[in-house]
């Protein structure tokens with residue numbers, strides 16, 4: 001067959017291949033690296049050993065943990081006191097983990113200790129539809145108050161990248177924008193967060209972060225929010241139900257048909273879904289759980305009363321968080337400040353629900 005091909009054609013083909021190869025080597029260094037997505041085994045107990053034997057890429061994933069509490073000699077801070085402290089609030093849960101309030105930690109000591117461990121902190125926020133208007137205030141105040149001096153990446157999920165403002169970021173701090181489709185129901189956005197966050201953790205965030213927070217975007221930071229919040233799994237008490245609410249009056253999902261069902265007579269606290277955090281792989285497990293449970297509900301034509309917040313509350317009742325954060329970690333501009341709230345660290349803004357949501361208020 002080659003014998004029948006004119007020589008000029010063969011010469012032409014060879015020259016073309018030579019030019020193409022030459023061109024590839026010329027531009028090779030400016031091409032983005034080709035990355036074949038590798039599904040690392042999830043680090044639950046059964047796969048833990050396999051995971052350590054995995055490829056280089058998988059080896060370090062999910063490995064960050066709170067380590068030795070090492071402090072630099074010579075650090076100046078107030079002497080701790082065994083006799084004085086908060087007496088107006090309970091600062092421990094009945095499963096004996098800290099319940100964090102202003103006055104139960106020293107920011108100087110705690111930030112110093114944890115900065116040594118240098119976690120890469122991811123903050124996942126969604127700004128879909130008109131909620132992009134909240135990005136500026138959230139990010140600007142985050143840069144002033146949220147884990148100052150730590151490595152932080154804000155993952156902004158939006159349907160409108162053009163609306164993401166330019167913000168001056170501190171050293172070691174970044175913004176990553178991820179694109180999601182628009183939605184016609186706000187319920188689909190709040191629940192969709194669980195789906196898109198699951199996918200993004202699997203495909204990207206897992207390689208880039210050690211610790212992850214899920215947060216609402218319609219809020220601003222007013223004061224320090226730092227290393228005292230770190231733990232394997234940390235959840236925030238909802239400001240509306242933390243003081244005098246009997247467990248049977250918590251707005252848990254009460255319909256047995258839903259996967260988020262909690263029967264009467266059970267319950268510790270009511271947690272908000274607007275701020276929660278933990279080790280990357282713990283959060284992955286929990287975000288995915290909320291996603292899968294809500295999918296099950298959808299098959300049965302039911303949507304939990306407070307969407308992912310209901311699934312989160314069920315999970316946290318039977319899988320206790322290792323740190324509980326007081327409502328200082330999510331207050332609201334709607335509410336009068338109670339005497340026990342000495343510092344508001346982050347607060348939900350007043351918003352016109354009917355105007356800002358695609359399908360109106362409630």
Ligand SMILES: CC(=O)N[C@H]1[C@@H](OP(=O)(O)OP(=O)(O)OC[C@H]2O[C@@H](n3ccc(=O)[nH]c3=O)[C@H](O)[C@@H]2O)O[C@H](CO)[C@H](O)[C@@H]1O
Nearest residue numbers: 126127128129131186189216217218272273274306307309
């Ligand atoms: C303080 C508190 O407990 N907040 C919870 C409460 O939220 P809220 O009443 O504060 O809900 P919300 O309107 O802030 O929605 C939650 C979040 O979803 C995103 N979003 C929502 C709608 C939209 O059109 N575009 C968009 O981007 C945005 O990041 C927003 O902050 O109830 C929701 C579920 O019902 C979630 O459990 C919230 O975490």
Ligand SMILES: [Mn+2]
Nearest residue numbers: 216218274348
């Ligand atoms: Mn909100």
